[in-house]
Amino acid sequence: MSVITIERKVLEKNDEIASKNRELFQHNGLFVLNMVSSPGSGKTSIVERTLEYIKGKLSIGVIEGDVQTDFDAQRVAKFDVPVVQIITNGGCHLDAKLVHDALGNMSLKGIQLLIIENVGNLVCPANYDLGEHIKVVVASTTEGDDKPLKYPAMFRNASVLLINKIDLLPYINCTIEVLKNNAFRINPALNIFETSCTTKQGIKEWCDWLEKQVKNNPLSVADH
């Protein structure tokens, strides 16, 4: 058994820039999500369904993080919202500096909700604060019900768990109660929603909750 630790200096530097991002978000009355998950859990589909449902109610911007390609940004741009793509070229997570640079390419005026879709990786993004208000972890039922115990840092640092691809439960070996119990063992304060981007189950509940968080944001644009 061996411990690998990210150098403290790297994380300290990251936290400094994350604080600057946080100030910028507060100054502009932005509520910010950092969406994290394994590759292929359906993060982009969740963003699409969320935009579809919530776009008339809130003004939204999106930052897409990918190792390679701008496929996700193209998908999101169809919803006619401001999108900036970060390509990490092999980098395994977004960091506060990458997000800070991306913010320079987006007008924050009037935006109430900023969704940052991180690189698909259930390990590395857990340690990098981007300045967000909350981390949202998406776990698809097809990944199995043991993932919170096997990748605890991500589930511990998240405020919301979206259990996605709930429509596939009849065909796979995943017990939703076991998955939830495992998630609560790691983080009893998790807000859990069960979603399907195919049937749209749970999208309303998730979006209504999200809208409430944005509206409760003490510096939201409505208050200016």
Add this chain to the structure above:
Amino acid sequence: MSVITIERKVLEKNDEIASKNRELFQHNGLFVLNMVSSPGSGKTSIVERTLEYIKGKLSIGVIEGDVQTDFDAQRVAKFDVPVVQIITNGGCHLDAKLVHDALGNMSLKGIQLLIIENVGNLVCPANYDLGEHIKVVVASTTEGDDKPLKYPAMFRNASVLLINKIDLLPYINCTIEVLKNNAFRINPALNIFETSCTTKQGIKEWCDWLEKQVKNNPLSVADH
């Protein structure tokens, strides 16, 4: 757009130890797989089905890499093969040193095939040579057909692609020909097998191919 590069020195040190592992493998006539994938693609299920099919024909050892828990090692140990668990405690990939240390806890005498199951992560393990003969990347149909383009390093460095959970194709938005074409665009030399650990489709084809590779290994135990 920004480039994050792993420090050359770290990789050079890793490659040095990987060479030592490679010598050890050759000396003992071992054929070694490095299995990589996203979390929840079914790597451990593939290992289970492979052990089930091939155990009577080859002597096998397994090294399990996980961020946390020894669930996978417990699953594999039921097949009565030597298993060593590496827990990285947050580390996002195995490296040559971790594997070298694990080898000290396993008698290599008589083993023909060593399966190393890496941490579930489609980004970081791509850059760390463990001394293996081949990388096998597992991609489940539920992750979508765009993954080879979005995570190219892993698909470029692999010799085999197992397209897993093929039984779920009727229920999801994934086109197998698109997935294969995307994989071949990144790596035209990939050996692709379509598998299901539920129906066992493709397991025989994959195992027969693997057995042939092991038997063709010029230093396999049979030749000593």
